[in-house]
Amino acid sequence: MNKSIVIGANGYLGRHLAFFLKEAGFDNRNYDLQKLPLLGVDCYSPIDIAEKQSFEKLDPAVNYIFFFAGLSGTSDGFSKYEDFNRVNELGLLNMLTWMKEKQCRARIVFPSTRLIYKGKKGQPLKEDDAKETRTIYAVNKLTAENILWAYQNAFGIDYTIFRICVPYGNCFDDLFSYGTIGFFLDKARKQEPVTLFGDGSLRRTFTHVEDICRIIISGVKNDKTKNDVFNIGGETLSLMEVAQIVAQKFNTEVKFSAWPELAARIESGDTIFDDGKLRKLGLVHYNENLSGWISRI
Numbered sequence: 001m002n003k004s005i006v007i008g009a010n011g012y013l014g015r016h017l018a019f020f021l022k023e024a025g026f027d028n029r030n031y032d033l034q035k036l037p038l039l040g041v042d043c044y045s046p047i048d049i050a051e052k053q054s055f056e057k058l059d060p061a062v063n064y065i066f067f068f069a070g071l072s073g074t075s076d077g078f079s080k081y082e083d084f085n086r087v088n089e090l091g092l093l094n095m096l097t098w099m100k101e102k103q104c105r106a107r108i109v110f111p112s113t114r115l116i117y118k119g120k121k122g123q124p125l126k127e128d129d130a131k132e133t134r135t136i137y138a139v140n141k142l143t144a145e146n147i148l149w150a151y152q153n154a155f156g157i158d159y160t161i162f163r164i165c166v167p168y169g170n171c172f173d174d175l176f177s178y179g180t181i182g183f184f185l186d187k188a189r190k191q192e193p194v195t196l197f198g199d200g201s202l203r204r205t206f207t208h209v210e211d212i213c214r215i216i217i218s219g220v221k222n223d224k225t226k227n228d229v230f231n232i233g234g235e236t237l238s239l240m241e242v243a244q245i246v247a248q249k250f251n252t253e254v255k256f257s258a259w260p261e262l263a264a265r266i267e268s269g270d271t272i273f274d275d276g277k278l279r280k281l282g283l284v285h286y287n288e289n290l291s292g293w294i295s296r297i
């Protein structure tokens with residue numbers, strides 16, 4: 001049986017992953033910062049990854065550690081840089097040190113982000129394309145990828161990195177979706193206009209959270225994903241198209257506003273994911289699309 005740990009199991013991605021791991025028959029334990037788990041998250045204990053001794057309660061005899069705890073945000077990282085560094089970088093180093101000391105042979109599964117790429121107008125991004133870190137969060141994520149490589153090289157600790165562009169959907173709660181789409185839905189539900197900075201022409205790859213989890217789970221079971229980095233693809237849409245889908249569903253309108261200066265400076269441009277590397281391994285199956293999901297909520 002596959003034994004696994006999810007760290008960050010009360011989070012948006014971690015909670016879904018914990019659910020789909022259980023469905024896939026993994027013997028999984030869950031951890032997060034809070035004293036108690038969210039509804040449906042079982043086999044749970046609290047952990048603070050920023051405290052090295054916290055890891056002592058983990059069982060090193062597992063096959064996979066899904067490291068999904070972290071602090072996200074764009075402009076936030078500039079003001080909360082100590083927290084971002086402590087959780088996103090020191091937290092990972094604490095775990096790697098514990099793994100090294102315990103001779104833990106688990107493979108780390110790490111979610112990285114579109115925000116480490118230098119956006120390319122209208123062009124799909126491949127894993128080796130140019131990087132550009134416009135936020136502290138992006139710096140943390142690219143550093144974490146480099147840390148994983150360094151520990152693999154020095155100590156043989158295996159990893160797989162999945163880069164996620166824009167996730168959406170929620171298998172537990174129709175009222176909440178993450179990030180961009182969550183923001184649009186909140187506005188539209190209150191019958192307020194869905195607002196876009198600029199002209200809405202920026203393009204992103206959107207992926208339903210269930211597809212993300214299923215791709216990650218089938219991906220890590222394949223030895224060819226070991227010590228490598230993969231883009232998870234999906235459906236590419238402009239922010240204008242997404243805003244229109246959401247606005248139509250709730251009978252509201254789309255409005256445009258000027259970019260605030262900082263938001264414009266840290267915006268990476270189009271981020272469209274090329275998932276050819278995962279495709280070559282036969283590891284992509286996208287069952288959902290945004291219009292279908294929105295029509296059902």
Ligand SMILES: NC(=O)c1ccc[n+]([C@@H]2O[C@H](COP(=O)([O-])OP(=O)(O)OC[C@H]3O[C@@H](n4cnc5c(N)ncnc54)[C@H](O)[C@@H]3O)[C@@H](O)[C@H]2O)c1
Nearest residue numbers: 008010011012013014033048049068069070111112113164
């Ligand atoms: N959601 C996205 O758009 C997206 C895209 C790409 C990558 N990621 C990455 O995926 C991971 C999970 O993202 P998410 O969307 O589920 O975020 P989330 O904020 O919903 O979940 C993060 C979880 O980490 C936990 N956490 C924070 N500090 C901790 C600490 N000190 N010790 C233990 N747990 C701690 C939080 O309690 C939370 O439950 C993050 O690393 C994020 O950078 C997310």
